Amino acid sequence: MPGPRPHVLHEATYRQLRANRPNVAVLPWGATEAHGWHLPHGTDVIEATAIAEAAVERAVEQGAKALLLPAIPFGNNAQQQDQVATIHFSTATALAILRDVTQSLVRQGIDRLVILNGHGGNAFAPLVRDVMLETGATIVVVNFWQLCPDVMRATFDNPGDHAGDLETSLVLHLDGRLVEMEHAGDGRTIPFAIEEIAQPGVWTPRPWSTTHPDTGCGDPRTATSDKGKAFFMAAVASVATMLHAFSEGQKGQSPYV
Template sequence: MIRPYILAESNWKSIKDAGFDLAVLPWGATEAHNYHLPYATDNILAENIAAEAARIAWEKGAKPIVLPNIPFGVNTGQLDIRLDMNIYPSTQLIILNDIVETLNRHGITKLVILNSHGGNDFKVMARELGAKYPDMFITVCNWFRWKGRDDFFEHKGDHADEMETSLLLHLAPELVLPLNEAGEGKEKKQKIEALREGWFWAERRWSKVTEDTGIGDPKASTSEKGKRFFETITEKIAGVFLELGKSDIDHMYEY
């Protein structure tokens, strides 16, 4: 069945006269995720979360259109990890500029970048493109940083951890190896205190931080946890899609 909010599944007959409130651009990465998760983990999550949130919003009256996922992300800290596919931030900006230009030309002036990869940082790009296309409203959703995520999982982490593993066990269990084959996801911390505290920043050199490419113990992961979190996060995102769809971008602020 064709989902009318997914551009890749739609056709010219339905698209040519359609009106959309906003565009959603899923953006992932192709990289190692511990021993047990597929290289496409970020892409699978980006595509599924974007599609489900759009479905919920669509059924409540919004008109989002989900663009095809961009499968490559910034992996400059993982250049020595075999077949971790890297594109530079400057390349991302060129790709994003062309997408924004196309949307702007066709009168879609609201864009949500649904980011699923921690190495992608779209803030500076959104600033630059916002200046270049002043009638565009560009926002970034880093769904994995939602503050409520820790209520769903026992162990913290940020790569191939309990959250990502649980989500994959729910969404694509056939691609997940048995958890007894997963590494422990141990992370070495920065020696410099200011870097540990976060008010100084330096990119992590992945192979010096983790032996198995994971950060976070995945052993307590279950498909049930993944299902509960997936349902919650997509409802949350759908709510924002609804708000954005109704919003006048010239009147986005209030006291």
């Protein structure tokens, strides 16, 4: 029987971790929110964890000193608080968590962190700027749905924003028993009534339930597990390669300065 995996923090023993000291930690960060009528509330956590876990495994095989941290399950859902059991982390909470995780790691000689983000409402840039200044760590953010645009285009006519073809295909591939395809809506969206606010260069968050009647954005009904697998494999390969290069990078080699 295979033992605990030293590159998965929740499995690794202290002995393994001391023997295989990591230099880059990977933190999946999701959200717990409605995903149409047909996907689990934990979709973003499931996706981010699966991509991070497979990518860390592949990178370690290539020689990276990478470590998968347990996922942060909650994200910013300030505009979905009318939807039952949708848990919101404020930006202040997210900043405090990121700061504490990073500071802990830096004290133990791990000064490289990759956030594997699964949720579009999580805006990490300002948090990362502040925590990097405070801790001296180098933090990289991966928004998984923006990876491998060529594969994305070749695989999906309309990947959708939320609970659409991309996310539904991914969950079908990762754990098909979690998808209630027969309940999937059409993911239709309703534009702002004040049309002038919807133009390039002008932004406000969407009042989600008003603009997304079935909570989805993009039609999920063309999803297949094969499409999910195609994107998953490409995303994992891309993140693994990046992790390996980041782990091998020398101090002073930009952006690890």
